[in-house]
Amino acid sequence: MDELSQYTSHELKKRGIALYSYVDVPHFLKGNPFILTGYRAHLPPSLCIKSLFVWSNETLNIWTHLIGFFIFLFLCIYDNVVIIPRYEGTWVDHVMYSVFLTCFEFCMLCSAGYHLFCCHSEKVCKWWLSLDLAGISVGLLGCYVPAVYYAFYCFTGWQNFYLIVVSCLMLVTLFMQLHPRYLTSRWALRRLALLCTVVGFGIIPVTHWIYLHGGYTAPIVLEFLPKVAVMYVLGILALLFYATKFPERCCPGKVDYIGSSHQWWHVIVVIAFLWWHHSGLILMEHRYNNPCTVQQTVSS
Numbered sequence: 001m002d003e004l005s006q007y008t009s010h011e012l013k014k015r016g017i018a019l020y021s022y023v024d025v026p027h028f029l030k031g032n033p034f035i036l037t038g039y040r041a042h043l044p045p046s047l048c049i050k051s052l053f054v055w056s057n058e059t060l061n062i063w064t065h066l067i068g069f070f071i072f073l074f075l076c077i078y079d080n081v082v083i084i085p086r087y088e089g090t091w092v093d094h095v096m097y098s099v100f101l102t103c104f105e106f107c108m109l110c111s112a113g114y115h116l117f118c119c120h121s122e123k124v125c126k127w128w129l130s131l132d133l134a135g136i137s138v139g140l141l142g143c144y145v146p147a148v149y150y151a152f153y154c155f156t157g158w159q160n161f162y163l164i165v166v167s168c169l170m171l172v173t174l175f176m177q178l179h180p181r182y183l184t185s186r187w188a189l190r191r192l193a194l195l196c197t198v199v200g201f202g203i204i205p206v207t208h209w210i211y212l213h214g215g216y217t218a219p220i221v222l223e224f225l226p227k228v229a230v231m232y233v234l235g236i237l238a239l240l241f242y243a244t245k246f247p248e249r250c251c252p253g254k255v256d257y258i259g260s261s262h263q264w265w266h267v268i269v270v271i272a273f274l275w276w277h278h279s280g281l282i283l284m285e286h287r288y289n290n291p292c293t294v295q296q297t298v299s300s
């Protein structure tokens with residue numbers, strides 16, 4: 001009751017939702033000292049949802065990944081209904097693409113949910129933050145699913161091996177990140193270890209894939225290695241924005257609503273996922289146009 005009266009008397013203005021400056025918001029919303037204005041705070045869930053249409057410093061963070069969710073939902077339907085049948089794909093192709101794009105959708109939805117509801121209370125903010133971080137890891141691990149399936153298409157033993165490893169990594173990630181102690185400082189090292197494992201793991205199947213196809217000069221490697229490199233460059237660029245808080249660090253208060261580091265991080269993540277989806281389709285097309293040789297199948 002106290003909280004509710006607080007919302008109606010102090011926090012809400014006549015024509016909508018009040019916005020606060022950095023110094024006035026609760027400590028759990030003070031994650032970025034270079035964003036000075038445009039904060040929402042103390043909102044009940046219904047007003048959090050209403051704030052979707054209020055121009056705050058979270059508006060672009062919410063919408064970039066909400067739109068991202070609908071893009072990947074559309075691609076999931078389109079791939080299953082149009083693209084995969086075009087190549088006379090099997091049920092396994094449908095499963096691979098559905099899992100892959102569902103991971104992206106999960107990532108987008110958790111992120112949009114976090115930015116939408118973080119202004120409710122500390123408890124809700126932490127719960128959604130756990131989901132947001134879990135979503136990032138699941139989205140990253142989702143990238144491995146079609147990549148491993150089509151890259152090791154002719155090496156079924158290794159294909160199964162890497163798919164099992166990726167599935168285990170996903171389960172461990174979800175278990176760890178939804179654990180109540182995940183966000184505590186005591187788990188800082190485990191958090192770092194998990195992120196390094198999720199990102200760094202990719203080097204192992206990529207190196208193995210190059211070796212199995214005969215080295216760097218093999219046509220398939222020459223065609224697809226640059227696509228992997230672009231993905232890593234996009235990932236590093238996104239992480240640089242995330243970690244350095246650039247550009248707001250250089251001009252505090254000037255990019256509160258448009259152009260802040262977190263918005264760049266969001267947009268680059270969507271671009272990276274779209275790039276990987278596009279590359280996955282080319283790899284699938286390549287596999288259907290170039291059937292496995294007996295030699296490849298035997299050596300797996």
Ligand SMILES: [Zn+2]
Nearest residue numbers: 061111262266
């Ligand atoms: Zn975010």
